[in-house]
Amino acid sequence: MGKNKKITDYDMEQLIGQVxxxxxxxxxxxxxIGGVWYLIQSGAGFPNYTSFSGEPARYTSLTGIIKGLTEGSAKEIIQLGVVILIATPILRIVFSLFSFILEKDRLYIVITLIVLLIILFSMFGGLKV
Amino acid sequence: MNILLFTLILLLGAYLAGLAGSLTGLGGGVVIIPLLTLGFHVDIRYAIGAALVASIATSSGSASAYVKEGITNVRLGMFLEIATTAGAVIGAILAIYTPVNLVAILFGVMLIFSAAMTLRKKHEDALQEGSKLSYVLKLNGSYPTKEGEISYKLKNIGGGFSIMTIAGVLSGLLGIGSGALKVLAMDTAMRVPFRVSTTTSNFMVGVTAAASAVVYLQRGYIDPGIAFPVIIGVLAGAFTGSKLLMRINVKSLKVIFSIAITLIALNMIYNGINHKF
Known part of the structure; x- marks a missing residue:
């Protein structure tokens, strides 16, 4: 049992590293890709970053970003890269969950689910304002 | 200032942030925020958005190299992520009610603390007897060294968990990884051996930052024009850093970096008090 568990742990860590x-x-x-496209498209003007106005909805929601992608818009391509970057550690938790399920480690299945629930709450909990 | 020049300077700054962040374990955010706010007078809210992106990039970029070595304590990391992600969500909520000047001052204080923590000597010896909770939660482990497996036991799990919650709140509020507080919780309170606490902390930074990044993305803090040079630069820097780490002595580098960020921190606090943000 002890040896078996070690192998799954190790395999899982390799897989997480790959993810x-x-x-x-x-x-x-x-x-x-998005950045180069953005630089080519950009004109002489410089965006105003000194005062905060917040990004418009098309850069801040998944539906907005997908709509922009279909139009080939550079900024939405960059935001897709941001979304994938943010999703990577979250995906890592999902993989850890599978690993604990395989090991039948009930305590850590529950602990991992709690972490996932907190992140889901953060995503959909309406914390925007 | 035109967009191309801004992008190139930011790309270089982000590269150095990723490099220094992965070599010293401080993460990328601590360099990105002062660079954007003090250097380019960018609003601190855009800077926080960029710092979160940088924190995730440094963490994932160097964690992929560390996890392979089998030093990271995945169970310990997962258990403490309850504290850091819950804290990060609280921090993201508090951010709405916190004046930007206060955010800048807090950031400065946190930087000085991080600099001090970097230079502090860490525990290298492993405890042989753990607390009751460490067995219940299966947090004790072992890690490989040249001399063979070294097993370690942990104590003061509640204390470590509490400090982790504070680390999470600050991470959500300031956009940084709070690696220094994470190491404090694991090293000083729980007595996790140095090699394990460093890699486990780095492993956790990405998840903690992601928990508040999803809120800040929806709030419009993450600007594409700032985000793309930050992602590319930090990833390249973190990658170079994890390669260099095996070959160079980081001790003197840590001293130089600590002095530099203390000076930056004083500048941030000064500007914060004078309402320059």
């Missing part, structure tokens, strides 16, 4: 690596790689490549 993180491909996640950041994908995010980085999308950011480069």
């Amino acid at each position: 993180l690596r491909y996640g950041v790689l994908t995010s980085g490549i999308i950011a480069i």
Whole structure:
């Protein structure tokens, strides 16, 4: 039992390492594509960052970002890279959950679910304002 | 200032942030916020959005290298993530009611604390006897060294959990990884061996930052024009850092970096008190 558990733990850690690596790689490549496109499109003007107005809805919601992607808009491509970057550690928790389910570790299945629920609450809990 | 020049300077700054962040364990956010606010007079709210992105990039970028070595205590990390993610959500809520000047002052204080923590000597010896809770929660573990597996036991789980909650609140409020507080909780309170606490803390930073980043993205703090050079630069820097870490002595680097961020911190506090944000 002890030995078996060790192997799953190790395998799982390898898999988590892969998830993180491909996640950041994908995010980085999308950011480069969107960024270069953004620089080509940008004119002489400079955005006003000194006062905060908040990004418009098309950069802050998944539906807005997807709509922008279909139009080939550079800023939405960059935001897709941001979303993938944020999703990477969350995906890592999901993988850990599977690993604890495989190990039949009830205590840690519950602990991992609590962490996931907190993040889901953060996403959909209407904390925007 | 035109967009191309702004992007190139930010790209270089983010690269250095990722490099220094992964070498010293402080994360990328601590450099990004002063660079944007003091250097470019960017509103601190956009800077916080960028710092969260930088924290996740440094964490995931270097964690993928660390997890492979089997030093990270995944159970300990997951258990403490309850505290840090709950704290991060509270921090993101508090942010609405906190004046930006206070955020800048808090950030400065946190930077000085982080600098001091970087230089402090950490525990390297492993406890042989753990507290009752450490067995119940299966938090004790072992890690590989050249001399073979070293097993360790933990104590003061409640104390560590409480400090982690504060780390989470500050992370949600300021957009930084709060790596220094995470190491304090694990090293001083719970007596996690240094190599394990560093990698486990780094492993947790990404999840903690993601919990508040989903709120800040919806609030419009994350600007695409700032985000893309930050992602690319920090990832490249963190990658270089994790390669260099095996070959160079980071001790003198930590001293230089600590002095530098203390000076930046004083500048942030000064500007915060004078309502320059």
